[in-house]
Amino acid sequence: MGEKNSGEWKLQNDKFVLFRFVPTMRCNYRCKYCFFPHDMKKSAKETMFDLHSPAQWVDAMWNFSDYDVELYAWGGEPFLLDGVYEVLRGWSRYSFVQPGNRIDTNVSFTDKIIAQCPTSKIKLNCSWHTQYDTFDSIFTKVKKLRAFDMVGMVNFVASPQNMDILSNKYRMSLDELVTRFANIDVYLNVAADFNLVHGDADDPALTAYRQMILRHITRDEWALLHTPRKPGVCTAFRRFFTVYPNGDISPCLFNKVVGNFFTGTLDNSHDDTCCEDCPSIVQYPFRLDNPYPYRQHFLEYVKRNKVHYYETIQHETTMPAAPHDWQLISSQLHRRLNVNASLLERVTARLNTTKHK
Numbered sequence: 001m002g003e004k005n006s007g008e009w010k011l012q013n014d015k016f017v018l019f020r021f022v023p024t025m026r027c028n029y030r031c032k033y034c035f036f037p038h039d040m041k042k043s044a045k046e047t048m049f050d051l052h053s054p055a056q057w058v059d060a061m062w063n064f065s066d067y068d069v070e071l072y073a074w075g076g077e078p079f080l081l082d083g084v085y086e087v088l089r090g091w092s093r094y095s096f097v098q099p100g101n102r103i104d105t106n107v108s109f110t111d112k113i114i115a116q117c118p119t120s121k122i123k124l125n126c127s128w129h130t131q132y133d134t135f136d137s138i139f140t141k142v143k144k145l146r147a148f149d150m151v152g153m154v155n156f157v158a159s160p161q162n163m164d165i166l167s168n169k170y171r172m173s174l175d176e177l178v179t180r181f182a183n184i185d186v187y188l189n190v191a192a193d194f195n196l197v198h199g200d201a202d203d204p205a206l207t208a209y210r211q212m213i214l215r216h217i218t219r220d221e222w223a224l225l226h227t228p229r230k231p232g233v234c235t236a237f238r239r240f241f242t243v244y245p246n247g248d249i250s251p252c253l254f255n256k257v258v259g260n261f262f263t264g265t266l267d268n269s270h271d272d273t274c275c276e277d278c279p280s281i282v283q284y285p286f287r288l289d290n291p292y293p294y295r296q297h298f299l300e301y302v303k304r305n306k307v308h309y310y311e312t313i314q315h316e317t318t319m320p321a322a323p324h325d326w327q328l329i330s331s332q333l334h335r336r337l338n339v340n341a342s343l344l345e346r347v348t349a350r351l352n353t354t355k356h357k
Helices: 038-043 054-064 082-091 110-116 135-146 160-169 174-182 204-213 219-226 297-316 326-337 343-351
Strands: 016-021 068-073 101-105 122-127 151-157 188-191 232-234 240-243 248-251 272-274
Touching (some): 054 082, 122 135, 122 297, 135 151, 151 297, 160 326, 204 326
């Protein structure tokens, strides 16, 4: 990626940790493109509060008051659990818990979030699931949350189903969707459908799809998300940890136990070489092969890709643009595979064995 992208500065001593929590893998939605099996969304039993109460989780955070702490939570739908509201309310009151804490949510519990844990320290990753929310519904929810400065971005997966609904039901392009949210000062992130981007790299139809996504995300960011990584030094061994329901702490993608949340132990004394891919925007900022900051990774991602999008739009006013009309791309995909079934059904049938991380 070149010398200009060196991240060697990340080796500096920094009293910072990012704790990742998975309150539950249960979910109240059943989106067809989700990587998590639908039956598990209903039957997943392990939760964050099986062994320790919300009050115990709140108190245990004090063990790490010598650090600058950020939080990251996903699932499932975290806000299905009443305990999540209590721990976020309690943790956000600690001065050492930093702003910019990312919580992934489908915003179905918007009013409850505002009522029980309103704080600008939380920045929600608000996903629009078109099977369950109309545009007016998701827009209204996000606008409410934006009034409390609780929105990091709106995430829109450009799956065939979502794109068909956007184009055919709402008569909107991606640019128009971006603009609607920009008008309330909210960034819309256009996320690639992993089923498509991991298809045949030489397929012209999939190339056109990638070009559409690359109007919204930098090429460097795309490479970090979607191409195999070479082994390299990563500071996540010192700074990015998953906390399990029993309190055990493990670094990033590895299962090695290096501490416990409730005893306040944490061995984060060294960096290490990692040869794993980084499938999400939270992970690769800790690597040395890019310049992106790991502090407030979520908001920093929004900043740089927001700039990229508007620079792309300005460039297109003077230079020929790559095709990004969904109807054209969709028809290319249909013709390429010569299948009469719907695009969504075809993609699912073709790639239903794809392994997701």
